[in-house]
Amino acid sequence: MSSETGDDPLNERAQQLLKLLVEHYIRDGQPVGSRTLSRDVGMKLSAATIRNVMSDLEEMGFVASPHTSAGRIPTDKGYRFFVDTLLKIQPSGFQLADAQVAEIQTRLGEHSNDPKALVGAVSKMLSSVTRLAGVVTLPRQGHASLSQIEFMPLSDNRVLAILVVNGREVQNRILHLDRRFGAEELRRASNYLNHEFGGKELNAVREHLVNQLKETRESLNQVMLDAIRLAQQAMDIPVPGGRMEYVMAGETNLMEFAELSNVDKLRRLFEAFTQQRDILHLLDHSLKAEGVQIFIGQESGYTILDDCSIVTAPYTLDQEVVGVLGVIGPTRMAYERVIPIVDLTARLLGSALNFRS
Numbered sequence: 001m002s003s004e005t006g007d008d009p010l011n012e013r014a015q016q017l018l019k020l021l022v023e024h025y026i027r028d029g030q031p032v033g034s035r036t037l038s039r040d041v042g043m044k045l046s047a048a049t050i051r052n053v054m055s056d057l058e059e060m061g062f063v064a065s066p067h068t069s070a071g072r073i074p075t076d077k078g079y080r081f082f083v084d085t086l087l088k089i090q091p092s093g094f095q096l097a098d099a100q101v102a103e104i105q106t107r108l109g110e111h112s113n114d115p116k117a118l119v120g121a122v123s124k125m126l127s128s129v130t131r132l133a134g135v136v137t138l139p140r141q142g143h144a145s146l147s148q149i150e151f152m153p154l155s156d157n158r159v160l161a162i163l164v165v166n167g168r169e170v171q172n173r174i175l176h177l178d179r180r181f182g183a184e185e186l187r188r189a190s191n192y193l194n195h196e197f198g199g200k201e202l203n204a205v206r207e208h209l210v211n212q213l214k215e216t217r218e219s220l221n222q223v224m225l226d227a228i229r230l231a232q233q234a235m236d237i238p239v240p241g242g243r244m245e246y247v248m249a250g251e252t253n254l255m256e257f258a259e260l261s262n263v264d265k266l267r268r269l270f271e272a273f274t275q276q277r278d279i280l281h282l283l284d285h286s287l288k289a290e291g292v293q294i295f296i297g298q299e300s301g302y303t304i305l306d307d308c309s310i311v312t313a314p315y316t317l318d319q320e321v322v323g324v325l326g327v328i329g330p331t332r333m334a335y336e337r338v339i340p341i342v343d344l345t346a347r348l349l350g351s352a353l354n355f356r357s
Contacts, residue, residue, distance in 0.1 A: 297331050
């Protein structure tokens with residue numbers, strides 16, 4: 001987690017008061033006054049001293065005073081210092097009881113043979129546990145090779161294409177053709193393709209099919225021509241390692257927070273979720289980083305997310321990072337609880353994928 005607190009040192013008294021203020025604001029969502037802090041602070045400080053410290057914190061940019069109240073609220077800089085310096089994160093499993101962890105593992109196991117369903121289950125689970133918006137990218141693989149391809153005849157000039165990728169992932173697609181193919185024709189086509197392209201990268205297979213059809217159409221026999229045309233349609237199936245996609249759940253949870261409940265702000269925020277581009281950029285950044293990443297307010301670089309924080313963690317398959325998951329919520333989210341939940345869930349998802357493999 002990178003620090004954005006600048007070069008202004010805070011003494012122990014200022015740190016304690018800032019921590020107390022952030023905790024109050026996260027819990028209550030209301031500006032925090034000096035009188036509230038004086039009741040809760042562990043050291044004997046006068047109200048005047050607390051006001052002076054708050055004034056210093058405001059001058060340094062750690063807190064701000066809303067126009068409607070004499071109390072103060074944390075700024076992005078204040079939250080960043082709180083997360084990086086003042087927050088004591090418990091081990092990942094601490095925030096969830098053993099029974100909850102077991103339930104999560106069971107739910108993940110139910111979808112272990114379907115990556116998209118597994119990702120959807122994790123997204124819903126993150127949303128349910130944190131009461132924020134959960135987001136999980138679909139797992140991608142750096143190398144996607146064709147292990148086997150088979151075709152089965154169906155009715156009405158349709159053919160079922162079955163691709164086995166990387167020796168374990170099965171992808172099916174129904175092809176709509178301009179004529180009927182018999183079982184023997186399809187067997188010969190699959191034999192040719194498996195012999196020519198088995199074990200090769202899918203992107204390379206696609207490119208080779210296009211070039212072969214363009215350059216040597218005259219010299220191709222009917223079996224090869226049929227096989228290439230069938231394969232071209234089958235290869236329209238999305239390939240692991242392509243454009244990153246994500247599944248999101250619980251967006252409506254954000255409506256419960258006053259700072260995000262403005263109708264126009266919600267509309268623009270949900271539009272950003274639908275378009276995915278900005279969120280994908282942040283998730284891609286997290287994919288390349290190690291461990292939990294936290295983007296607080298303006299740190300995301302996107303105006304629409306100025307009032308939001310995003311907590312992410314990558315997950316792995318065969319010790320290689322293949323995706324990222326996280327939660328999106330207001331900047332006053334309960335970081336102490338959310339961070340270990342995101343970290344733990346990433347490791348549980350990785351375990352489920354590795355068990356599947």
